[in-house]
Amino acid sequence: MRRRLLSCAAGLLLAVAALVALPPAAASAGTVADYPEFPYPATAYDEPLRGQFHFSPRAGWMNDPNGMVYYRGTYHLFFQHNPHGLAWDTMHWGHATSPDMVHWTQRPIALEPGVHPGDLWSGNGVVDTANVTGLKSGDDDPILVFAGTNGVTVHYSTDGAKTFQSFDHGRKVAVPSGTSRDPHVFWHAASNRWVMVVWNDGGGSNDGGGNGASFYTSANLLDWTFASRFPAGWFFECPDMFPLAVDGNTANQKWVLTDASGEYVIGTFDGTTLRSDWSSPQRMDMGANTPDGTFYAGQTFTGVPDGRRIQMSWQPGNHGSTWTGDQTFPAELALRTFPEGVRLTRNPIGEISTLRSGGVFYANRAVGAGSPLAVATADTYEVTAEFDVGGATASAFGLRLHTRADGSYDRAVGYDRAAQTLYGRALAPVNGRVRMRVLVDRGQLEVFGNDGRLSVSDNVGFNSAPASQGLQVYAEGGTVNLVSLQFYRLGRAWGTAESTLDGNLAGPWSAVGGAWSDTAGGKQGTATGDAFYLSGTTAADFTYEGDVKVVSGTAAALTFRASADGTQHYTANIDTTGVVKLWRPGREIATYATPIATGRFYHLKVVTTGPRIRVYLDHSTGPVVDATDTTYTSGRLGLNVFHGTGVLAGPTLNGVGLRTNLAGPWHPAAGTWTVPGTGLKGNAGGDAFYLSGSTAADLTYEGDVRVVNGVAAALTFRAGADGTQHYTANIDTGGLVKLWRPGRDIAVFATPILEGRTYHLKVVARGPSIAVYLNGTKVIDASDGTYGSGAVGVNTFNGTATFQNLTLSA
Secondary structure, eight states: OOOOSOGGGOOOOGGGTTSOOOSSOSOOOOOGGGOSOOOOOOOOSOSTTOOSSSOOOSSEEEEEEEEEEEETTEEEEEEEEETTOSSSOSOEEEEEEESSSSSOEEEEEEEOBTTBOSOOOOOOEEEOTTOTTSOOOSSSOOEEEEEOBSSEEEEEESSSSSSOEEGGGGOEEEOOSSSEEEEEEEEETTTTEEEEEEEEOOOSTTTOSSSEEEEEEESSSSSOEEEEEEEOTTOOSOOEEEEEEETTEEEEEEEEEEOTTSEEEEEEEOSSOEEESOSSOEESOOSOOSTTSSOEEEEEOBOOTTOOEEEEEEEEEEEOSSEEEEEOOOEEEEEEEETTEEEEEEEEOGGGGGGEEEEEEEEEEEEETTBOEEEEEOSSEEEEEEEESTTOOOSEEEEEEEEOTTSOEEEEEEEETTTTEETTEEOOOBTTEEEEEEEEOSSEEEEEETTTTEEEEEEOOOOOSGGGOEEEEEEESSEEEEEEEEEEEEOOOOSSSOSSOOSSOOSOOEEESSEEEEETTEEEEEEEEEEEEEEEEEESSEEEEEEEEEEEEEEEEEEEEEOTTSSSOEEEEEETTTEEEEEETTEEEEEEEOOOOTTSOEEEEEEEETTEEEEEETTOSSOSEEEEOOSOOOEEEEEEEEEEEEEEEEEEESOOOOOBOOOSOOEEESSEEEOOSSSEEEEEEEEEEEEEEEEESSEEEEEEEEEEEEEEEEEEEEEOTTSSSOEEEEEETTTEEEEEETTEEEEEEEOOOOTTOEEEEEEEEETTEEEEEETTEEEEEEEOOSOOOEEEEEEEEEEEEEEEEEEEEO
């Protein structure tokens, strides 16, 4: 029977049909108003069977790794994801980042149904460093990811993968014949062009019938031309393709084509056509290579700085109370020549050393039946052992994992001398020796034999109780010489970065009191008294700013010049009793009376010069607090909540902030408004305004506006304080510039408007005459005399928009 659309097409696994759904049970997707969503409950990553150094989602279902790219010091892992339940449903692209492919931090959703069109199933990603797409808008290079079934859709980011837009409203840029999915794009240097390989079943006449890989080429990553097809009955789903030097010889490179099951062939590729040296494939990993197994849908990173080819693969067999699925530990792939021919090898990346501690070494130890060697006691660890097979009399030998005092154990990784198998898989000795390397995590086991010639990925439910953490070397039916053994404990890979607390302060962050968790809006703290969340950044004189919101209770604040334990500090807060307050332990230095409401963000900025401390509220022209205190001269920067719950976002040291000559304080009329370090951001489900303290009648008003996702971003002028009357000039992703007021679209100008691109808008208003300029060109010249004067600000509609360089002149 033909296999269902599983995994890379993201199908539901029969093996997890009985799992209890993660509340809320119903899978759902959001809208542009709440994108990017971050719907996860808090976790310490210490649940039973949760991998401590294998990536798994904070909560929900995960399958295939997607879009794995390196960009400016950060590795990005995307993955097929249902954040709303423990089974496959409503595929999103989850997102995590790492500085080293070992320590991962989960980020908000990258691609979301309802926000991004099409089937958001498997694909890969590349960084457009040369801007061949022309999509660059600002400092960041475009990051492109490719997805979709029965045709390929391009999604792109112009802000370093924080948010993604869909190219040409999701138009399919390549449509292979028949059923197709899982595009994989790579650069082919010899032909100086991009290549896409897609799995399809060849249902159309131009591709031929049956499974195979269809190849397309492009100069700009957006326009694709069919080049050739590689028919192969074995080839199914999730292609990956890359060159590797044979035995490290760069003059002898082969191209490797892999599929979801880990089967692969090698050959030559001229930029259009793959010619394989083999008539049948090999397997790179001998785990259960099915969508309900332990190794499936492997993909490699693009752009790794040192040129290594690093792979991660989905392990369907791991699940716990709040998550389903994990990824294998990153492995470096290589091509080596063996007696049987050239084969792929897999070995854990060298960065595993960052997790090691507690090394134990043995050499030349005879191990006999009935007298196992007790190595260590540990929960998560790495063991590399070499055995002399030629001189052995034992019928079997190896490692017993998670042993107990009664002699029982959870799993043995053994070598059968007669069968020449390691962990039940064929592995011949090399020069009379067998080397085994084992990674043991709470729910994951990875076995590597003879320096990566054998790879076996498995899921094992290890008993992590202290009495079940023994490790032994054993022999059966005789003796074996243990030539060498190296043991290391492996530490946790979690908790080293912030998921949603955007800003430029360095970690590690530490909590001093209270309970702190990640939310879509930033870092949330709850405390009965004072609680602090302190960064690793220290400073003396500075500009420090961020957005603070009291959800319930009394106060939320920026803290600075603080000691590590929070007993010394200055803190500038918003207080719902109706003040902005600057204080330190033992003294209220200064206060400013003003209404403070719960549920909205306020922007605080602190400027220090020696003992002088100035506090600004909502971009106020002058400080609302200007005080002197000599008690503390330097210390940590961080956040504070008092007697309640607060959310704090975008803590930024000496950042760009909002560049404007408009007077403060600003105030919102609907929506959520923050300054995440590089300008102003607004988010709303309908119309929302952020209005300055400047009013004007005749004016020239201009600024840089960008629709991140959604419909419109705009300049607003001659507005009432509550936003019910105004003129607004916007860019609209429906393809127009529009001048409007409540009840009337005054004028429109049709022109393509791309999400993620920054546009410069200018409005010149003289009496009833209103002109609108787009990127320096007048596109609207209209007349309307309804409003003669009012406040100046910005507007966003049904989505997220950003604003910068807002300038008002007469």
